[in-house]
Amino acid sequence: MESLLLSINNLTTQYITDNNIIHAVNGISLELARGGSIGLVGESGAGKTTTAYSIMGLLPKLTGKIIKGSILFEGKDLTLLSEEEMRDIRGSKISMIFQDPMTSLNPIITVGDQIAEVLEIHGTSNKNEAQKKAGDMLEMVGIPRGRMNEYPHQFSGGMKQRVIIAIALACNPELLIADEPTTALDVTIQAQVLKMIKELKNELDTSLILISHNLGVVAQVCENVAIMYAGRIVEFGALRDVFSKPLHPYTEGLLNSIPRIEVEKERLIPIRGMMPDPSIVPSGCIFKPRCPYAKEECSVQAPIVSKISDRRVMCLMHEGVIPNTMGAANE
Amino acid sequence: MNNHSDMIPILQVKNLKKYFTTPRGMLHAVDDVSFAIQEGKTLGVVGESGCGKTTTGRAILRLIEPTSGSVVFNGIDITSLEKNKLRIMREKMQIIFQDPYSSLDPRMSVASIIAEPLIIHKRVSGKKELLKQVQKLMEMVELEDRLSSSYPHELDGGRRQRIGIARALALEPQFIVCDEPVSSLDVSVQAQILNLMQDLQDRLGLTYMFVTHDMAVVKHISDEIAVMYLGQIIELSPAKDLFAHQYHPYSHALISAIPKIESKTDETMTILKGEIGSPIEPKPGCRFALRCEYCIEKCLTDTPVFKTIESGRAVACWRAEELSL
Numbered sequence: 165m166e167s168l169l170l171s172i173n174n175l176t177t178q179y180i181t182d183n184n185i186i187h188a189v190n191g192i193s194l195e196l197a198r199g200g201s202i203g204l205v206g207e208s209g210a211g212k213t214t215t216a217y218s219i220m221g222l223l224p225k226l227t228g229k230i231i232k233g234s235i236l237f238e239g240k241d242l243t244l245l246s247e248e249e250m251r252d253i254r255g256s257k258i259s260m261i262f263q264d265p266m267t268s269l270n271p272i273i274t275v276g277d278q279i280a281e282v283l284e285i286h287g288t289s290n291k292n293e294a295q296k297k298a299g300d301m302l303e304m305v306g307i308p309r310g311r312m313n314e315y316p317h318q319f320s321g322g323m324k325q326r327v328i329i330a331i332a333l334a335c336n337p338e339l340l341i342a343d344e345p346t347t348a349l350d351v352t353i354q355a356q357v358l359k360m361i362k363e364l365k366n367e368l369d370t371s372l373i374l375i376s377h378n379l380g381v382v383a384q385v386c387e388n389v390a391i392m393y394a395g396r397i398v399e400f401g402a403l404r405d406v407f408s409k410p411l412h413p414y415t416e417g418l419l420n421s422i423p424r425i426e427v428e429k430e431r432l433i434p435i436r437g438m439m440p441d442p443s444i445v446p447s448g449c450i451f452k453p454r455c456p457y458a459k460e461e462c463s464v465q466a467p468i469v470s471k472i473s474d475r476r477v478m479c480l481m482h483e484g485v486i487p488n489t490m491g492a493a494n495e
Numbered sequence: 496m497n498n499h500s501d502m503i504p505i506l507q508v509k510n511l512k513k514y515f516t517t518p519r520g521m522l523h524a525v526d527d528v529s530f531a532i533q534e535g536k537t538l539g540v541v542g543e544s545g546c547g548k549t550t551t552g553r554a555i556l557r558l559i560e561p562t563s564g565s566v567v568f569n570g571i572d573i574t575s576l577e578k579n580k581l582r583i584m585r586e587k588m589q590i591i592f593q594d595p596y597s598s599l600d601p602r603m604s605v606a607s608i609i610a611e612p613l614i615i616h617k618r619v620s621g622k623k624e625l626l627k628q629v630q631k632l633m634e635m636v637e638l639e640d641r642l643s644s645s646y647p648h649e650l651d652g653g654r655r656q657r658i659g660i661a662r663a664l665a666l667e668p669q670f671i672v673c674d675e676p677v678s679s680l681d682v683s684v685q686a687q688i689l690n691l692m693q694d695l696q697d698r699l700g701l702t703y704m705f706v707t708h709d710m711a712v713v714k715h716i717s718d719e720i721a722v723m724y725l726g727q728i729i730e731l732s733p734a735k736d737l738f739a740h741q742y743h744p745y746s747h748a749l750i751s752a753i754p755k756i757e758s759k760t761d762e763t764m765t766i767l768k769g770e771i772g773s774p775i776e777p778k779p780g781c782r783f784a785l786r787c788e789y790c791i792e793k794c795l796t797d798t799p800v801f802k803t804i805e806s807g808r809a810v811a812c813w814r815a816e817e818l819s820l
Binding site for chain 1: 682
């Protein structure tokens, strides 16, 4: 049954300016099954949003560039499509929700018209149908149809995000990319919106890529998780497995550094040091300077992807190059 | 706090109010808030946007003038102090802001930002001593010496927040209001800053009022927690006890809404209906009533009394004792 909807292969995206190259995404591969869900997790600068923009074809024209790799969506390589072809796909087959609900809506157009607009542009409905469908969409995200003619400023943050979700789902896309969709919301409102995203995803059978720095948020919605660090997917697997028994030192570091309400921690264990400079390409493992398990080999040899049953990890400990001391410390 | 009834708290806030006049009526940002903090302890203040937690912190320091109420710090009511006396008092009461970028002057170097309070409050007598003090403060917050001539924009968020902390520590305060100090930081850096703040507290005997919307952070850092809703403290409790069980339905919803890593929270989660109400001219009755699944008629008409129901725990809910949440 499981057919592939999206397959990213060795994607490398850079931002190139006159005097600098930012290596934002460095050869990532990722597969998403139809109806599946992946959480992209990482800190600022990990390349999560650049990955999303690469899929959407929304990289800044002057600087952003896909250097190599392919993004196969329903078998078509999105990196080879023209701007017109991409425009047909964006909003109809692939939709994206952005973090800030305050700036994603047009302040001088009613929310009803903003939903209807998507339907009309993609030619799925005529004007009357589009208006009716816009009302349906609003109701689906829990906003009374009667508020169709109101403007964004008349809605609270949580309500605005619902409107944005209604717009994103209006054309019943195959793939929804949600970039930090609840980060700007209060926790009780976040709970409402997450629940809704999950319900709609199941109802409409939409596949989902959820980008978040919040491990808890991803855990609520996604089956699989990809941990990103410095433009690489350092670990991938079923979410439960990855969070309960991380294979990569960075994943472990993330879990150790966050305070958790369900786990008593006298003291947090931070990941030492800082994110690496994305304009420098290291010779060995990118995480080496911050890794508590690193050995000399790590500064020389760059890790490749190791497959461990259904999981993938990029670390020399799992290539047998250096001894795996991480498991030992865990036991 | 348990068994601290005989101790005199370092900070005692009583019936603090801060109202703002708006075209649509009086906005009750902070509405009759009372609490005390023991020396060397951390009070966490949590709540969602607009609950008044930031305004409470600022009103305590008189960065905004309270409308009424008293703030007794080391036995002195600072709400009635004149400006010059307040200034001396402020040496002992400092604040760390959320955004370590916009709270630092972009044209000042790291060293001069940290030196500024020392100069203004005439704490040092010469350039040499000033440099020594700045160096000591930078060491205290683990900022590398070589950064002293850098500017804030050259540094990452974590280091910027360290500057903010060093500046707050310059005058050797006893009490610091920490207003969302780690909210804009990445998790690995957040942990570094939280650890630093705990170490400094142990070392210098600091007292914190830690304002945040992040329930996991507040649980981790606090001895006691005050949960705010629409300008009022609706539950006050030792941190651990609050997470074990809640008396107020809002605290319960807030805690159950936290997305957990281990489990899908759906089944156990109380999803609140509706959104936070308006703080403008609030009507009598419980401010949470319309969103509360346990609401009875009395809740709509009578404002609940904030009262102690077990040692160290107080709550403002008519049904607190009969509900088991």
